[in-house]
Amino acid sequence: MTTIVDVSITGPDADWLAKHARDLVGRRLAACGNIIPSIRSIYRWHGSIEDDIESYLVLHTQSSHVPAIIEFTNSVHPNDVVQILATEVSQADDGYASWVIEETSLAPPGS
Numbered sequence: 319m320t321t322i323v324d325v326s327i328t329g330p331d332a333d334w335l336a337k338h339a340r341d342l343v344g345r346r347l348a349a350c351g352n353i354i355p356s357i358r359s360i361y362r363w364h365g366s367i368e369d370d371i372e373s374y375l376v377l378h379t380q381s382s383h384v385p386a387i388i389e390f391t392n393s394v395h396p397n398d399v400v401q402i403l404a405t406e407v408s409q410a411d412d413g414y415a416s417w418v419i420e421e422t423s424l425a426p427p428g429s
Contacts, residue, residue: 320419321381322407328359328372330396335375338394347387348377349421380422381406 325348329335332355339351354374361368377387384404391402407415 322410322415322418323379323381323384323404324407325377325379325384325387325402325404327375327377327391327395328357328401329375330372332356332373334396335373338391339375339377341394342377342387342390343421345386345390346422347383347390348379349418350378352376378418380419383422 327335327338329338332353335351335353339348339353342348343351352375354376357372357374359368359370359372379387381404387404388402392400410418
């Protein structure tokens with residue numbers, strides 16, 4: 319059975335994350351990406367407390383694609399340490415879950 323996961327990624331702004339989501343959906347590594355354009359992140363970095371505005375992306379995909387998403391995201395992301403978290407979806411609408419699996423198959427569209 320295929321496991322559906324949500325992968326969250328923070329980024330510098332909504333435009334950067336939109337391009338990144340398009341790249342991942344185009345590669346069939348994600349079926350969909352939802353962007354929250356503005357979040358406030360407070361965190362400790364190199365000994366000081368930071369307070370920044372970022373954007374937040376949630377991808378819907380199969381668990382088998384998470385390593386490739388992490389690798390690709392780390393290769394293009396502007397931050398030294400990237401927040402990438404995958405959370406298993408315990409329940410989903412059957413139709414939506416089927417759509418995620420279909421859209422994240424590695425076969426080219428229309429084949």
